Amino acid sequence: MTASRQRLIVMMEIAILAALAMGLDFIDSSFRIGPYSFSFSMVPILILAIRRGIGAGILGGLIWALLQMALGDAAAWFFHPVQVLLDYPLAFMALGLAGFAKKNPTMTNIIIYSTLAVFVRYMVFHFLSGMVFFGMYAPEGQPAWLYSLIVNGSTGIINLIICVIVMILLYKAAKMIFIPKNSTI
Template identity: 30%
Template sequence: MALQHFFESAGGKGLTVAVAAALLIVAAFAGKKRANQTQSPQVQRFDTRALVVSALCIALSFVLAQIRLFKLPQGGSVTAFSMLPIALCAYLFGVKWGVLAGVCLGLMNLMFDPYVIHPAQLLIDYILAFGALGIGGVFRNQKKGLLKGYLLGIFGRYVCAVASGVIFFRAYVPKNFNAWTWSLWYNFTYIAAEGVMTVIVLCIPAVSRTFEGMRTKIDAGRA
């Protein structure tokens, strides 16, 4: 449990914040470099906007995650739409910013609520699982792109959660279950429950039009 104690320490928390900040700064700097090479101020403003909005999405997602509607005994919670802001970030700015925002969110969770028993488990549960929420950006230009992207993102997180459960938490599997069956069902319960609630909201015409309008304005500023 040495890793657990490290991330609970002030030094561990400081390092986590530094890594998250560095990821955002590097991404913004890379965007500015491309802008200078092409001499396009529009692209530079877009990267600045992506940095600010991504940070807001990360913060909003973290706050919503603290509103736990239901918490399972062995980890995992149904929260107040906490996965949606990361999917929205990917929808507005693409896969790169979505995955980056997800990774930063995972690092924030690692800083405030760490549970680490192995370096590979840390990678799966806090980096890959939350980063996967941003892969739905591949659908950003498609009809109902946010809805499709959200579903792909939470599926990616589900895959990571199942893998972690099978590899690292099989000791908690009840009798009459094997590790795969239990992990598939256990992680499905809370991810699917929150997913269904979020999909219902995203299917409200006014909500979908609002997000589509945001993306249209951002794309216009990027052109």
């Protein structure tokens, strides 16, 4: 396979999986209780990163973030340019860190690096945004950092569990989803 054909295939996968993540986000966006949202829409970007590496995962996350900003409910949460940067491009691009599993996509590595990616998304980017820009919603007397830790930590853990369960089921049913056809693994 020529290098240009291979690049085209990777770019198509990025576009398709980012669009799939957005489509799933439309479907599961109704699973919301207060500040908590429950979703498995990260799965396509995590799979992309595992299949094609960190760079493809980061680009897929960026495209999904841009789609979310243009078409999703993100517009309701624009308070400040830095907040938008933390909550959308940077947080979604962090999912590309699951690409560390590309070299050895065992179920254990997929779980470990997907956990890392989701942790960075929620406990770095969303946490910082929540602490700085959403601390006003904290109950009286509760520090903004604690409020952000509780909201983003619990949301991140719940969504991680949902995504890991879906990915384990996919891995058991069709391991080849995580490994490109032209891979030597």
